[in-house]
Amino acid sequence: MAREEDRECGLLRWRYRKCPVNLTLVVTSEDIDMETESEENLREEKGLRRNDLSSQTEAAAKRQMSCGVLFTPQQSQVQPCEKEMASQIRLKLLPSAKCLLDEPVQVTVAGLRSRQVVTLRARSISEKGVVFSSSATYRADGKGEIDLNRDPSLSGSYVGVEPMGLLWSMRADTLHKRFQIKNSLNPCVVKFSVLEEEGEGRILAEATNERLLIGKGVTRLPVKDGNIRGVLFTPPGEGPFPAVLDLYTLGGGLSEQRASLLASRGFVVLTIAAYGYDDMPKNIQEVRLDYFEEALEFLKKLDKVGSKGVGVLSLSKTGDVALSMASYLPGVDAVVWINGCCSNTALPLYYKKRQIHPALMFDISKVIPTESGANMCKYAMHNPLAEENQASLISVEQAKGCFLFLASEDDLNWDSKAYMDALVERLKRHGKKNFESVCYPGAGHYLEPPYGPYCPSSTHNILGKPVVWGGEPRSHAAAEVHMWKKIHEFFRSHLSCEASQTIAKL
Numbered sequence: 001m002a003r004e005e006d007r008e009c010g011l012l013r014w015r016y017r018k019c020p021v022n023l024t025l026v027v028t029s030e031d032i033d034m035e036t037e038s039e040e041n042l043r044e045e046k047g048l049r050r051n052d053l054s055s056q057t058e059a060a061a062k063r064q065m066s067c068g069v070l071f072t073p074q075q076s077q078v079q080p081c082e083k084e085m086a087s088q089i090r091l092k093l094l095p096s097a098k099c100l101l102d103e104p105v106q107v108t109v110a111g112l113r114s115r116q117v118v119t120l121r122a123r124s125i126s127e128k129g130v131v132f133s134s135s136a137t138y139r140a141d142g143k144g145e146i147d148l149n150r151d152p153s154l155s156g157s158y159v160g161v162e163p164m165g166l167l168w169s170m171r172a173d174t175l176h177k178r179f180q181i182k183n184s185l186n187p188c189v190v191k192f193s194v195l196e197e198e199g200e201g202r203i204l205a206e207a208t209n210e211r212l213l214i215g216k217g218v219t220r221l222p223v224k225d226g227n228i229r230g231v232l233f234t235p236p237g238e239g240p241f242p243a244v245l246d247l248y249t250l251g252g253g254l255s256e257q258r259a260s261l262l263a264s265r266g267f268v269v270l271t272i273a274a275y276g277y278d279d280m281p282k283n284i285q286e287v288r289l290d291y292f293e294e295a296l297e298f299l300k301k302l303d304k305v306g307s308k309g310v311g312v313l314s315l316s317k318t319g320d321v322a323l324s325m326a327s328y329l330p331g332v333d334a335v336v337w338i339n340g341c342c343s344n345t346a347l348p349l350y351y352k353k354r355q356i357h358p359a360l361m362f363d364i365s366k367v368i369p370t371e372s373g374a375n376m377c378k379y380a381m382h383n384p385l386a387e388e389n390q391a392s393l394i395s396v397e398q399a400k401g402c403f404l405f406l407a408s409e410d411d412l413n414w415d416s417k418a419y420m421d422a423l424v425e426r427l428k429r430h431g432k433k434n435f436e437s438v439c440y441p442g443a444g445h446y447l448e449p450p451y452g453p454y455c456p457s458s459t460h461n462i463l464g465k466p467v468v469w470g471g472e473p474r475s476h477a478a479a480e481v482h483m484w485k486k487i488h489e490f491f492r493s494h495l496s497c498e499a500s501q502t503i504a505k506l
Helices: 039-067 081-087 259-265 287-298 320-330 387-392 414-428 473-494
Strands: 002-006 011-015 023-027 032-037 092-094 098-100 106-110 117-125 131-139 188-196 204-214 219-225 226-234 240-246 268-272 305-314 332-338 347-352 353-355 402-408 435-439 457-459 466-468
Touching: 032 106, 039 188, 092 188, 098 347, 117 473, 226 287, 240 259, 240 287, 259 268, 268 287, 287 305, 287 320, 287 347, 305 320, 305 473, 320 332, 320 347, 320 353, 332 473, 402 414, 402 473, 414 435, 435 473
Parallel strands: 098 204, 240 268, 240 305, 305 332, 332 402, 402 435
Antiparallel strands: 002 011, 023 032, 092 106, 117 131, 117 188, 188 204, 219 226, 226 268, 347 353, 457 466
8 A cells, every 4th residue: 555645736645456355444633544454453443443533533524624635434535625615505585485476585695605706597487388597697795695685796687786687587498488377376486596607507506486376365266157257366364355357368368367466465356358268269359348347247246345346457458448348337446557558459349239449450561570580560550549540549538437557668569658648638638637657668568467587579469470579678677566566556545445454475
């Protein structure tokens, strides 16, 4: 047996001859010696060594760690210090790794080297199996810690201090895809990772964030009553609760996300579709206001509903449906209009078999292709204020309830800001003050509950082709946070109940 000591790198290298006897590691307080012994000598000295092995090992291990090599009794593998360090790096999600989809989390990292540069990554998979991911480079402070509430991203999917940037900056691995989880029973699962900035990008720590669409105690009930098809969400507790009708989409499926989250905040919410869901027709040639009147009556008759009237939450095309409901049907006390139009669009509107409004249509020749392969439709819609289109304008001055108009200034689907201005001007002209309006600079068409991935483009339901929705990711994300809070406040203000409300908590 021979031993060679390399003083330059501080490592001990061992060379030995093969022999039929056992090889035993003996650790002393002065050095590490390798000896070959027969089985008989081992048994004789075993008792003597057992007593002082533990204390000797501890002292030797401390010296060896400073050299970059760790030997342990009965194991002679080399274990680099960096592996030991990586096992002590902690990635935490505060206050909890489980939360509602519309709640923020604080992302922190501890156990890094002072000023160490690392990459933080987020990754999630949509219901349709599309992978969304983001990454950002951070530098730890002097204590080896990173806090996304405090520290700026140096590069990556975003830069600067953005506590929830890893979530809203996630992008799909294929073009023109939206992150959608339509069934409230399916949580959004996001895996956060800390990776080495240098070398092979080894994963140093991971944590999983389970973002739920439905709060504890909220009941989910599929509805198939008369013509109504949808899902009803009811908060826990006796109530009474304010009631909201969610018109997330006119048809082609049903999304439960907004409804389940609102129910988790103390509202009874019914989300419905008008076609393309369950046993409903795949397509329709007209919109019948009678159907939405039936949904209103269904909500008002529920035992736990305490508000006299109902709130209506809309988006895009359903914005003009919500305006018509408030203008022509009783019992609508509050309407949230998000990036809609001031006219009845795409399909004619009927009530009691009589046409109320013709459809404002679009000019396909004004759809502009872009380099990404998606189309820009902002100027394709006919002018609703033109003389020939006056019959499509909705008489919002007839509404008894209140309006909250929310418009994105960078909406590329159509000119939401101009449509909102037309609605406000019409109400003012009739001496009405029953509205609030909010503009969001830099935001795009699809304003959703906050902290989800920003969507630059996806397939348009009517065109059947990819379109750009507009907006800049950071501004769009900020708009969604403000919008969602504003919607809660607006409905609570205008859908009062006599008794106190119970808010579901996770």
